[in-house]
Amino acid sequence: MSNISAIATHEMRRLFKSPLAWTILGVVEFLLAMFFLLLLSEFMNPAPWNTGRGVTEIVVTGLFQISGIIVLLVTPFITMRIFSEERRNGTMSLLLSSPVSLTEMVVGKYLGLLGFCLVLLGLIALMPLSLFLGTPVDFLLLLSGLFGLILLIASFTAIGMFISTLTGQPSAAAIMTFGVLFVLWMINLAANTGNETTREVLSYLSLLNHYNNLIIGAVNSVDVIYYLIVILTFITLSIWRLDAERLHQ
């Protein structure tokens, strides 16, 4: 347990030492603040078809929708160096020769990344929370959306971390992660073609469908379990991958 926390705090600390982390936090906050203002003005002067919807539904749900896409764009940059840089710097042998199991190593690093993502989410959450100053907000809807965003970014991070174990080049890991996430995101477009079964399977696989349920306030165990399975799968794959590498390098 102390190994995991040592690795996790180390990863967090190193992330915050790099200008990349601060840039990500700044840019994401800036972009979302812009969307937040746009959504807010839409709520103040609603289009005819939008009347009758509450502030939470328009501003908060809208903000989470955009957040999902922006998080998809930045996660590859957060996860890219987590293993590939270790390999490049030769620090992998420090970890491998320390009395730390591969599971502890992978979980520790994952939690470190997740810690950073939670800071990012905290900053995002401040915007809808600021609505409380002026108007009543559907708190449960907000909570459900936030929960969805946490699950979404946690699965993105797990996928990105696994891809980072595959290569020694952080930028290659980033672009591969981006590709994979994008496919998983868009897969439900493909679900519009094909027969009933393919449609069902593809839309189930899509990261987007499950997220959309959560941000409109429908917390189904199916969606939560879907994300948990994705996270566990990619953590396990990372461990396997590192184990295999010691044998077939």
Next chain:
Amino acid sequence: MEKEILISVERIYRYYGDYCAVNNVSFNLSRGEVLGFLGPNGAGKSTTMQIICGVLTASAGRVNVAGHDIINDAKAAKAHLGFLPEQPPLYHDLTVDEYLTYTARLRGLQYRPAKSAVEYSKQRCGLTAVGHRLLRNLSKGYQQRTGIAQAIIHSPDVIVLDEPTIGLDPIQIREIRKLIRELGKDHGVILSTHILPEVQSVCDRVLIIDQGELVLDKEIENLGEARTTIKAAFRQPPDMAELTGIDGIDNVERLTDNCFLIDLAEDGKPLDRLVNQAVDANWGLYQLQPATDTLEETFTLLVSGRQSKKGGTS
């Protein structure tokens, strides 16, 4: 009393695809012993060290560290290990203090013991003055020392150093060798190097590895068994015949007017007789030194001999 065996390597093999990098290597390391690992480039030294430390897995064979198998009981085994790879495993965006604290925590030290371990290890490696500086900004020598500091931070039973003195200046090299000798008193140390005098001055035992095979495993003291060559210089040089006449002297070669290269036979005490003769006949002996160090001889003999053999058969 039998010395405690810290590492036992049993018949390990390692293949990279079809290429066999380590071929049936076995040896032991006891507490209080410094083991020198010698071999030409690409001989399999680093691979062997990585296998011992659990960074790579052997294709076949077993490694035991302090009684724990490095694969099946990895955590217990690795708790006894400190490893400095060829490239020091540094995080360049951390300061020396932060880095060493992290490595101490990785090795399972709690917060308070980790702190004192960092101080102690910094002091031993001469890093006290640079504790707050970023690793990126340190010179190669300091980075190398930081690498050594992380390997000894948890005072492990076994310290494995892959070319520890590379990139250091002569004074630092001397300090590090002194440190290694000190460590060798109550730990077991394995170090690999290209520098032959380093092995001679630091190690108790030498392993020579070539093309993945162990070709020599011998105590340094016993290396001189083979016949040796000495260089002698006289103020009043004798004739060649007088020198070759001494019992036990096989061959004499005149280098300059005063200086001779003399081959001594293995047994008897030809050197004593030579010195006595020189005093009796008033040759004015003023210089007497081994001409080649025996390790270099052995090394060249073993490695180049094997290579020409391989060349001849292929």
